[in-house]
Amino acid sequence: MTTDVPTREVPPPPPSRGTVLRILPPGLYAGRASALLERAFVANRRAWLALLSGFFEPLFYLLSLGVGFGALVGQVVGPGGEPIDYAAFIAPGLLAASAMNGAVYDATFNIFFKLRHAKLYDAVLATPLGPLDVAIAEISWALLRGGAYATGFLAVMFGMGLLTSPWALLALPAALLVSLAFAAVGMACTTFIRSTQDFDFVQLAILPMFLFSTTFYPIDVYPGGLRVLIECLPLYHGVELMRALSTGAVHWGLLGHVAYFLVMAAVGLWVATRRLGTLLLR
Amino acid sequence: MATAGSLIHARGLVKRFGSFEAVRGVDVDIAPGESFGFLGPNGAGKSSTMRMVSCLSPRSGGELRVLGMDPDTDGPRIRARLGVVPQQDNLDVELTVRENLQVYGRYFGLSRAAVRERAGELMEFAQLTDRADAKVEPLSGGMKRRLTIARALVNDPEVLLLDEPTTGLDPQARHVLWDRLFRLKQQGVTLIVTTHYMDEAEQLCDRLVVMDGGRIAAEGSPSELIRRYSTREVLELRFPFGRVADHTEVAARLAERVEVLPDRLLLYTDNGDAALAAAHEAGLRPVSGLVRRSTLEDVFLRLTGRSLVD
Amino acid sequence: MTTNDAATTRTAPAATGRSGSLFAEVGRVLEGHWVWYRLNWRATVISSVLMPALYLIAMGIGMGSLVEPGEFTQGHDYLVYLAPAVLVVSLVQTAAGESTYPVLSGFKWQRNYLAVAATPISPARLALGELTWIALRLLFSGLVYLLIAALLGALLNPMVLVSLLAAVLTGMAFAAPVVAYSATVQGEGAGFNALFRFVVMPMVLFAGTFYPVSQLPEVVQPVAWITPLWHGTELARGLAFGTLEALPALLHLSYLLALAGVGTVLACRHFHKRLVV
Numbered sequence: 103m104t105t106d107v108p109t110r111e112v113p114p115p116p117p118s119r120g121t122v123l124r125i126l127p128p129g130l131y132a133g134r135a136s137a138l139l140e141r142a143f144v145a146n147r148r149a150w151l152a153l154l155s156g157f158f159e160p161l162f163y164l165l166s167l168g169v170g171f172g173a174l175v176g177q178v179v180g181p182g183g184e185p186i187d188y189a190a191f192i193a194p195g196l197l198a199a200s201a202m203n204g205a206v207y208d209a210t211f212n213i214f215f216k217l218r219h220a221k222l223y224d225a226v227l228a229t230p231l232g233p234l235d236v237a238i239a240e241i242s243w244a245l246l247r248g249g250a251y252a253t254g255f256l257a258v259m260f261g262m263g264l265l266t267s268p269w270a271l272l273a274l275p276a277a278l279l280v281s282l283a284f285a286a287v288g289m290a291c292t293t294f295i296r297s298t299q300d301f302d303f304v305q306l307a308i309l310p311m312f313l314f315s316t317t318f319y320p321i322d323v324y325p326g327g328l329r330v331l332i333e334c335l336p337l338y339h340g341v342e343l344m345r346a347l348s349t350g351a352v353h354w355g356l357l358g359h360v361a362y363f364l365v366m367a368a369v370g371l372w373v374a375t376r377r378l379g380t381l382l383l384r
Numbered sequence: 385m386a387t388a389g390s391l392i393h394a395r396g397l398v399k400r401f402g403s404f405e406a407v408r409g410v411d412v413d414i415a416p417g418e419s420f421g422f423l424g425p426n427g428a429g430k431s432s433t434m435r436m437v438s439c440l441s442p443r444s445g446g447e448l449r450v451l452g453m454d455p456d457t458d459g460p461r462i463r464a465r466l467g468v469v470p471q472q473d474n475l476d477v478e479l480t481v482r483e484n485l486q487v488y489g490r491y492f493g494l495s496r497a498a499v500r501e502r503a504g505e506l507m508e509f510a511q512l513t514d515r516a517d518a519k520v521e522p523l524s525g526g527m528k529r530r531l532t533i534a535r536a537l538v539n540d541p542e543v544l545l546l547d548e549p550t551t552g553l554d555p556q557a558r559h560v561l562w563d564r565l566f567r568l569k570q571q572g573v574t575l576i577v578t579t580h581y582m583d584e585a586e587q588l589c590d591r592l593v594v595m596d597g598g599r600i601a602a603e604g605s606p607s608e609l610i611r612r613y614s615t616r617e618v619l620e621l622r623f624p625f626g627r628v629a630d631h632t633e634v635a636a637r638l639a640e641r642v643e644v645l646p647d648r649l650l651l652y653t654d655n656g657d658a659a660l661a662a663a664h665e666a667g668l669r670p671v672s673g674l675v676r677r678s679t680l681e682d683v684f685l686r687l688t689g690r691s692l693v694d
Numbered sequence: 695m696t697t698n699d700a701a702t703t704r705t706a707p708a709a710t711g712r713s714g715s716l717f718a719e720v721g722r723v724l725e726g727h728w729v730w731y732r733l734n735w736r737a738t739v740i741s742s743v744l745m746p747a748l749y750l751i752a753m754g755i756g757m758g759s760l761v762e763p764g765e766f767t768q769g770h771d772y773l774v775y776l777a778p779a780v781l782v783v784s785l786v787q788t789a790a791g792e793s794t795y796p797v798l799s800g801f802k803w804q805r806n807y808l809a810v811a812a813t814p815i816s817p818a819r820l821a822l823g824e825l826t827w828i829a830l831r832l833l834f835s836g837l838v839y840l841l842i843a844a845l846l847g848a849l850l851n852p853m854v855l856v857s858l859l860a861a862v863l864t865g866m867a868f869a870a871p872v873v874a875y876s877a878t879v880q881g882e883g884a885g886f887n888a889l890f891r892f893v894v895m896p897m898v899l900f901a902g903t904f905y906p907v908s909q910l911p912e913v914v915q916p917v918a919w920i921t922p923l924w925h926g927t928e929l930a931r932g933l934a935f936g937t938l939e940a941l942p943a944l945l946h947l948s949y950l951l952a953l954a955g956v957g958t959v960l961a962c963r964h965f966h967k968r969l970v971v
Contacts, residue, residue, distance in 0.1 A: 132460040137490040144487055145478040152884065155891035166899035167757075170909050175760045188760070221474040228440060228468035229491035229539075230460040302740045309745055313752035323759050384401070384441055 130379060131234040138226065138239035139246075153247065156207075157254050160200040164258070167318065168192050179320060181342070182351030190264045194348040195317030197255050197273065198280055198340030201248050203308065205281040208244040209288030210304050214295055223382055233378035237371060241285045248281035249274070259348065267350025276347060276360075280340040283363040286370025293377035311337045336366060390415055391451055391543055391574055392437055398445035399432045406432040408598035409446065416542070419575040421589035423582065423680060425690065429598035430578035431471055434547050437576065438468045451542065464492060467541030471548045473528045475520045481507065481531060482516040485538055492539040502538055509564065510534035526557030530564065543574045550584060562587050582680035594680075594687055601687040606680055613686045614678035615640055617656035621663060621670040622648045631668055638662045643685055652682070716822075719815045723823025724830070726806075741791065742835040746784030747842045750777060753904070754848060766906055768935055770850075777848035778930040779903045781839055782861045785832045786923055789865035790872060790894050792828045794886040797876035800824075801968060811969040818962035820969075821877075825870060825958060832865040833858070850934060857930040860950075864926025867950040870957025877964035897923045925949050 146153060168189030180186035216222040223236055252274055259265050265273075291304070315337035324332055332338055339359040346356055392414040399407040407429040414420045422430040435441035436448060439455040439462050448455055450462045476484050482503050489499030507513045510530040515523065523531065529549065536544060549565070550558040565588060569575055579585050585592055586606045594601045594609070602609055619639065623631060625647055632649065635642050638659050639651035648670075653659045656675030663673065684690070714722075731738075750773070758772030767775040800807035810820050836858045843849050872889070879885060900910060900917075901924040907915055918924045925946040932938030 134491065134493060137487075137493070140490055141476070141479075141487045144483050145476070149884070152887050155887060158891060159895065162896055162899050167904065170900070171757070171904050173909060174766060174905055178760060220477050221472070222476055224440075224470065225474040225476065225488070225535075226491060228438060228463060228466075228470070228536075229488065230464045230493070231491055232460060299734075306740055306744070310748050313748055314756070318752065318757045319760055323756050 130232040132230040135235040135238040142243040157251050160196040163196050180349050181345045193259050193264045194344035195341040198344045199312050201277045201280040202284045204248045205244045205285040206288045209285040210292050213292045227382050234375050237375045244285040245281050249278050252277035269350045269352050270348045273347045276343050279363045283366035286367045290370045290373035393449040396446035400444040417572050419569050419590045421585045421592035422578040423585045423592050424595035428595040438545050439463050465542050467536030467544040469533050469536045469546040473532045477520050480517050488535045489538040506534040526553050545576045547578050596688045609683045610678045614682040615652040616654045619651040619656045619659045620648050620674040622672045634666050719819045720823045727827045742788045743838045746839050750780045773848045777843045778857050778934040779927045782864050782926040782930050783898050785861045785865035786868050789869035793869040793872040794876050798879050798883050817965040817969040821961045821965040828869050832862045854934045857933045860929040863950050864922050867922040867953035870954045874960035874964050897921045902927045
């Protein structure tokens with residue numbers, strides 16, 4: 103039995119930073135976020151049930167409300183002004199909502215646990231990896247997961263005949279964009295969370311948004327003033343985007359929704375990296 | 385002191401947290417292959433110094449080179465060649481013992497084949513092979529500590545930094561750990577250790593600095609420090625609590641130096657037995673009298689007027 | 695047993711294991727919760743009061759705008775139709791939350807049950823205390839919800855206060871078996887996630903909250919009938935709208951009472967098994 107530690111393969115030095123990343127403070131990035139992403143796969147291999155359950159939530163809503171309740175509703179006015187089935191109306195909304203829910207859950211509860219409780223990132227930052235690697239890896243994981251859910255849900259929509267336009271192919275990247283924006287902002291918020299009780303505020307932001315962002319009924323339910331408020335909510339933009347793509351009622355205005363999420367993602371990622379840096383590299 | 389070839393080179397190193405100055409101008413040079421210790425009580429600034437050297441914490445002032453590079457600009461490149469064992473184990477609780485080692489190796493960019501092989505060797509080294517597929521949570525304190533050390537070795541580091549490696553472990557677990565560290569030292573790994581245990585410092589360190597209040601109070605090998613700041617032997621005279629002060633005047637005449645503790649007097653002398661005889665002659669009637677060799681504890685007491693532990 | 699030793703003859707508190715009455719001991723467990731709740735009640739307001747109210751507004755008013763009052767709403771506005779069901783749903787959800795992680799934490803993380811077990815309070819009485827506390831929480835959340843529902847004009851008459859009792863019973867018919875289950879969990883509670891996602895959520899969505907179970911395909915209707923939520927919703931709506939008939943009422947009641955009773959007995963047993971080694 104040998105108990106000595108033989109010397110062997112010397113790890114390669116981290117790649118030198120690309121031009122784009124030179125503007126960041128040095129030491130934040132080693133270009134090796136993929137290693138941390140790999141960790142997520144290893145750690146989640148045993149948690150497949152919890153992962154799988156995320157797929158069923160929107161599906162249950164679709165079956166219960168879209169099909170069951172929908173039978174009592176009949177048709178509603180679609181984004182292009184034409185009448186569509188209630189199930190076809192709420193399905194894209196549920197897709198956007200589940201992109202939000204999954205991303206926020208990953209970026210808040212899961213990251214908080216690793217940040218404050220398990221001190222995972224303290225160990226990670228003692229390796230060549232920096233806070234930006236951490237942020238990129240965590241957000242990528244949230245995206246991969248969200249992407250898998252979205253693909254599954256889109257497949258169900260397709261099977262139920264709820265996708266009526268080839269534009270629906272773009273619903274997947276759109277779902278990823280929505281996930282990205284919410285994951286980035288969620289992660290930024292997590293760096294400010296001090297105790298688990300603060301998660302009530304996360305719930306307080308997410309649940310009303312889920313309920314009121316026109317997922318389940320058209321926006322003309324709201325009186326004028328309230329309507330403007332709803333139109334400011336990020337999930338409203340997600341729902342609109344998805345609904346337009348899945349029914350083919352595409353117009354240039356959709357780029358406005360895309361821009362909304364791009365700004366959200368950029369701000370979130372920037373704040374999250376900065377805050378992780380100050381929290382971890384003290 | 386060879387400044388040119390030193391792995392760690394610090395001059396006037398300072399760390400501030402807001403208005404609190406945790407490290408107030410530390411100068412050290414650590415040579416390759418050396419086992420170097422920071423000895424001091426809790427709050428002396430050891431861990432803050434370690435975190436700066438590990439490139440985990442930016443310095444607030446002074447000069448610092450690690451492996452010839454500046455931590456401010458080359459953090460990732462430096463960390464690639466260090467092994468860091470933090471004060472509190474931060475193992476990945478979602479992973480097994482083996483996965484902890486493999487995943488950590490991947491952070492350093494080692495290939496999958498390499499980390500698989502390396503994990504096997506390191507589990508052997510840490511005597512954890514039979515727990516390879518167990519989760520981390522139920523392991524004992526000593527096992528977790530050994531795993532943390534094994535994890536820090538995954539990248540074959542040139543320097544291993546250990547912050548309080550055996551704090552909180554039972555005596556047997558400490559000895560197992562010291563044995564492992566001694567092997568590493570024999571293989572030429574540079575060890576940097578912080579501790580508030582003098583026995584640990586004497587066991588592990590070729591050279592050490594005594595830290596107090598964010599500053600270095602003295603520097604040298606354990607035996608040098610004892611020679612310089614203490615006598616060969618110490619006579620401990622124990623008195624009933626609260627009666628110690630009554631005897632200090634008499635005791636002062638019997639030794640080079642006397643330290644007054646709440647329950648006993650420490651008489652510093654080169655001949656303890658002679659001093660004990662003289663104490664009896666002088667009419668001192670302690671509850672007990674004990675002659676022992678000087679330790680780093682005595683050095684610390686001399687330098688700071690306080691005990692290391694507590 | 696002989697106790698000749700002088701040291702043991704001083705007057706000790708009666709170490710019979712039955713130092714207080716049932717009510718006194720359960721009361722002490724409740725007191726412990728009350729001390730915590732007085733400091734932390736704000737955290738529970740969001741999940742157990744605000745969320746149901748928002749749910750009622752979004753689904754009752756928003757989604758309800760899509761359907762005309764008709765046969766399936768028993769002639770009422772959808773908001774009125776939904777209000778008693780959301781009462782039951784929200785209490786069942788609160789019950790699920792209170793009977794899972796907090797119970798596991800009492801054994802495993804905070805370990806306050808272990809502290810209680812070191813006092814004269816028996817494990818079974820501790821379990822009864824925990825269940826009583828949950829029932830009180832449900833009653834309180836339900837009252838606040840009804841107040842909000844009344845302000846929204848979702849309530850027809852004060853009979854809904856009897857619906858509240860039915861809703862609390864439904865909550866307990868779910869909570870008691872779940873508490874019994876939680877007391878057997880050794881791991882980190884991964885099963886709870888499955889419980890929420892695969893039991894609570896489908897129950898809320900399919901067991902007659904938003905529309906009568908008869909809307910479901912016939913093959914799955916029996917699944918809805920075994921859920922406590924369906925029985926609770928039938929009772930609560932029947933009471934609120936004054937349409938409840940004696941025989942169905944009796945069946946719903948006995949089913950819920952049986953679930954709550956069996957759950958309570960099991961919970962007491964599992965608490966005993968886990969705390970008395």
